[in-house]
Amino acid sequence: MKEYKIKPLLTGWFHMNWGLIMSPLAAGYVADLPVFMFLIEGEDGEKIIVDGSYVHDHVPKWIFGPKPRTPDLEVPEVLKRNGVDPKEIDTVIVTHLHHDHTGYLHLFENASFYVQEVEMVESYFPMGYQAVGCCQEDWIDLVPRFKLVNGDFKLRDGIELVFAPGHTAGHQAVAVNTSRGRAIIFGDAAYMYAGLAKRFPAKFAEVVALGGVAGQKVDLEDPEVQATIAKVWGSRYGGYFGPAVLNPGEIMRSLAKLDMMADVVIPGHDPELVRMKVLPDDYDLE
Ligand SMILES: [Zn+2]
Numbered sequence: 001m002k003e004y005k006i007k008p009l010l011t012g013w014f015h016m017n018w019g020l021i022m023s024p025l026a027a028g029y030v031a032d033l034p035v036f037m038f039l040i041e042g043e044d045g046e047k048i049i050v051d052g053s054y055v056h057d058h059v060p061k062w063i064f065g066p067k068p069r070t071p072d073l074e075v076p077e078v079l080k081r082n083g084v085d086p087k088e089i090d091t092v093i094v095t096h097l098h099h100d101h102t103g104y105l106h107l108f109e110n111a112s113f114y115v116q117e118v119e120m121v122e123s124y125f126p127m128g129y130q131a132v133g134c135c136q137e138d139w140i141d142l143v144p145r146f147k148l149v150n151g152d153f154k155l156r157d158g159i160e161l162v163f164a165p166g167h168t169a170g171h172q173a174v175a176v177n178t179s180r181g182r183a184i185i186f187g188d189a190a191y192m193y194a195g196l197a198k199r200f201p202a203k204f205a206e207v208v209a210l211g212g213v214a215g216q217k218v219d220l221e222d223p224e225v226q227a228t229i230a231k232v233w234g235s236r237y238g239g240y241f242g243p244a245v246l247n248p249g250e251i252m253r254s255l256a257k258l259d260m261m262a263d264v265v266i267p268g269h270d271p272e273l274v275r276m277k278v279l280p281d282d283y284d285l286e
Pocket residue numbers: 096098133167188
């Protein structure tokens with residue numbers, strides 16, 4: 001099977017409440033959250049892009065707190081620095097149509113965009129507060145170049161789209177064959193390593209300790225805290241914490257599916273990915 005490498009491309013930062021990320025166990029923690037695009041590179045030089053970052057003015061600032069970009073984080077500059085000419089890209093995978101994944105899709109003038117059909121339909125007229133995460137203006141003109149997918153889909157030798165709804169109605173992850181087995185780009189099914197608590201217990205503890213009510217640090221040695229966490233972990237799909245945006249039950253099922261598939265875990269917004277420049281080479285968490 002063909003092998004690939006994956007580069008997380010840092011393209012900006014949100015400053016937001018991590019309760020939206022690890023709800024409700026991090027409800028009191030406000031911090032910076034990196035926004036990535038991903039570059040998948042084949043051993044033959046093939047390049048595939050995953051997601052499109054955000055246009056600063058298309059994001060509701062009072063919820064997501066996008067920070068003004070320094071010049072080195074501007075998307076065209078990031079692509080250039082990584083040897084990507086957007087006009088030469090023919091394949092872009094869109095995990096979902098939230099505004100921090102669609103902002104610069106228009107740069108890829110000659111690309112087809114792989115999107116789940118239900119994601120397109122539901123994002124055009126979103127349900128309830130899903131609407132705050134959508135910017136139709138980013139992508140509506142690109143619909144003629146959408147390749148609409150329904151469910152799991154084999155894109156190439158070594159690359160598969162994996163249906164993983166819950167964060168949005170038609171969210172998908174990307175399974176990539178690498179020298180260390182199957183790497184899964186989780187998209188926003190998991191923002192953080194902490195979202196797979198049983199697999200990355202230290203990352204989970206780090207986030208939860210900072211996430212007490214009203215910003216009070218949580219004492220993880222406290223028997224009451226331990227009993228509560230044990231109760232959660234002992235529950236059905238306990239130990240999976242996805243961003244509770246649309247359907248928490250679906251997120252847990254999607255996380256369990258992706259966790260079982262993944263030899264290498266690549267969440268959507270974890271600060272660890274700023275450090276790990278090339279995956280799986282720099283992957284050192286397990
Ligand atoms: Zn999202």
